[in-house]
Amino acid sequence: MTAGREGLLKALDYRFERPALLRQALTHASYSSDHNERLEFLGDSIVDMLVSMLLFERFPTLREGELSRLRAQFVKQEALHRIAQQIGLGEYLLLGEGEQRNGGRERPSMLADALEAVFGAIYLDGGFEAVRGVITRLYAAQLATLDPARSFKDAKTALQEVMQARRLPLPRYEMVAERGEAHAREFEVRCVVEALGLATHGVGTSRRIAEQMAASAALQELERT
Numbered sequence: 663m664t665a666g667r668e669g670l671l672k673a674l675d676y677r678f679e680r681p682a683l684l685r686q687a688l689t690h691a692s693y694s695s696d697h698n699e700r701l702e703f704l705g706d707s708i709v710d711m712l713v714s715m716l717l718f719e720r721f722p723t724l725r726e727g728e729l730s731r732l733r734a735q736f737v738k739q740e741a742l743h744r745i746a747q748q749i750g751l752g753e754y755l756l757l758g759e760g761e762q763r764n765g766g767r768e769r770p771s772m773l774a775d776a777l778e779a780v781f782g783a784i785y786l787d788g789g790f791e792a793v794r795g796v797i798t799r800l801y802a803a804q805l806a807t808l809d810p811a812r813s814f815k816d817a818k819t820a821l822q823e824v825m826q827a828r829r830l831p832l833p834r835y836e837m838v839a840e841r842g843e844a845h846a847r848e849f850e851v852r853c854v855v856e857a858l859g860l861a862t863h864g865v866g867t868s869r870r871i872a873e874q875m876a877a878s879a880a881l882q883e884l885e886r887t
Contacts (some may be wrong), residue, residue: 666754673749676784676796683787685756687779690772692758698779701786705778708785709737712797720805732810736801740866740875742774745800751776765841769848770865807885817877821853824884830857833880835873838863853880860884 667684671677678684683701691697713736717729724732735741746752752767755776766772785793825832838850849869853876854861860883864875 669750670754674780674784674796675799676788676792678783678787680787683783684780687783688754688776689756690758690761690766690776692761692766693756698776701779701782702775703782704785705780705782706737708781708793709742709778709797712794713737713801715794716798716801716805720808721810724810728810732808736804739770739774740871740878741804742777743770743865744875746773746777749800751780764843764846765848768865769842769846770867771846807882817874817881821877821881821884824881825855825857830855833877835876837869851876853877855880858884 686696687698687701689697691699710733713733714729717724717732717736721729721732752773755767755772757766761772781793781797784796822832834854834856836852836854838852841848841850846867848865848867849872850863850865851869851872852861852863853873860880862876862879862883864872864877864879866872866875
């Protein structure tokens with residue numbers, strides 16, 4: 663594996679026996695015909711199964727429907743995008759010139775797809791236990807702070823209830839930027855909680871999703887205070 667990907671390998675805490683699999687996982691269709699779409703297909707199923715297992719083990723009293731709703735939050739594009747950002751995945755993507763110019767390295771859908779492809783590559787390279795270890799580590803922080811009662815509400819509703827409980831003014835959402843072509847729009851929104859001097863950002867493929875991401879980030883910040 664080239665030194666240029668050492669940061670990613672460290673973040674994953676995994677070493678590839680077959681480095682070509684990681685290269686393929688990081689390769690977008692705009693860059694080469696040997697791209698990551700098949701690995702993404704595999705990784706999508708792996709994430710779904712392993713997140714199901716993690717939730718099943720952590721919450722033995724929750725019913726099927728409740729577990730399904732929690733799982734949906736962890737396997738959706740926004741959750742995968744968040745993890746991809748945390749490990750700096752965009753820096754390592756192999757993109758065609760057009761995708762690079764259009765901000766592909768920061769696009770939520772592209773980062774989420776690439777992360778799933780990486781999971782697929784790890785499975786093929788090291789087997790089930792290897793990819794289970796990586797996914798468990800990457801999701802550990804989110805699982806540790808997960809409150810099922812609150813998670814059944816959307817982030818904006820949950821944040822509003824926190825503000826009301828503290829008798830504080832409700833948060834304000836501001837559009838920061840709109841980027842990308844018409845078929846791949848990306849919205850950035852800021853959530854401002856003036857009473858606490860807090861401002862967080864969220865990015866998504868619609869303004870609604872971006873607002874939810876910003877609210878989720880605000881809730882995480884509040885948990886740390």
